[in-house]
Amino acid sequence: MARDLKQFYSFGKKIIGAGVNYRSLVAERNVAVPKQPILFLKPTTTYISEGQEIEIPPGYEVDHEVELGVIIGRKCKNVSPDEAENYIAGFCLALDLTATNLIKEARANGHPWTVSKGFDTATPVSEAIAKTTLSCHDDVRLWCSVNDVVRQDNTTADMVFSVKELVSFASKNMTLEPYDLILTGSPAGVGPIRPGDVVKAGLGSELSICFTVKK
Ligand SMILES: O=C([O-])CC(=O)C(=O)O
Ligand SMILES: [Mg+2]
Numbered sequence: 409m410a411r412d413l414k415q416f417y418s419f420g421k422k423i424i425g426a427g428v429n430y431r432s433l434v435a436e437r438n439v440a441v442p443k444q445p446i447l448f449l450k451p452t453t454t455y456i457s458e459g460q461e462i463e464i465p466p467g468y469e470v471d472h473e474v475e476l477g478v479i480i481g482r483k484c485k486n487v488s489p490d491e492a493e494n495y496i497a498g499f500c501l502a503l504d505l506t507a508t509n510l511i512k513e514a515r516a517n518g519h520p521w522t523v524s525k526g527f528d529t530a531t532p533v534s535e536a537i538a539k540t541t542l543s544c545h546d547d548v549r550l551w552c553s554v555n556d557v558v559r560q561d562n563t564t565a566d567m568v569f570s571v572k573e574l575v576s577f578a579s580k581n582m583t584l585e586p587y588d589l590i591l592t593g594s595p596a597g598v599g600p601i602r603p604g605d606v607v608k609a610g611l612g613s614e615l616s617i618c619f620t621v622k623k
Pocket of ligand 2: 425427473475504591593594
């Protein structure tokens, strides 16, 4: 890739999220297992990197959602799951912060999730690691703690749709471009964060992040 993969968030044009993609979350919410990936878009103005603070807008109630992020390496359109691997440049660790009060209202009314997932600072990310650095993206530990209390702890093997199935499905619905990010969904245990909280997360032994919530 022409530019530094580590700073993918400076160059990416899209953040594509997959909703309710962990069996543990399906069970916790007592909802049906999705028959196909549920995709949504987040603006790239939601990105923050370590050193920046999460800011909860007035009137928002926000949940942490720890997720494996997949970074696209080259233009990708209509690829099969088996081909999808060739279009992945790397991975990152991300928080898909979500305003729960707003998403509940959107769900109840059949409205889009854009506002609940699109506020500034709603996508804290780690730097990226190259694909080859992560030996097994299909079974790697993913965890998140708030004030050092572990809230989410699972493995990517619990995904309903695998990384390559998500990339393939997304590529059949829109053109994927270099540095686009696919958020692959969050396991059970999502919960609220509040001003002053310290949110830590990890992916295997490869990546960890720490963000504070602005007071
Ligand atoms: O916020 C939600 O309910 C959907 C979502 O992004 C996830 O499951 O990761
Ligand atoms: Mg999510």
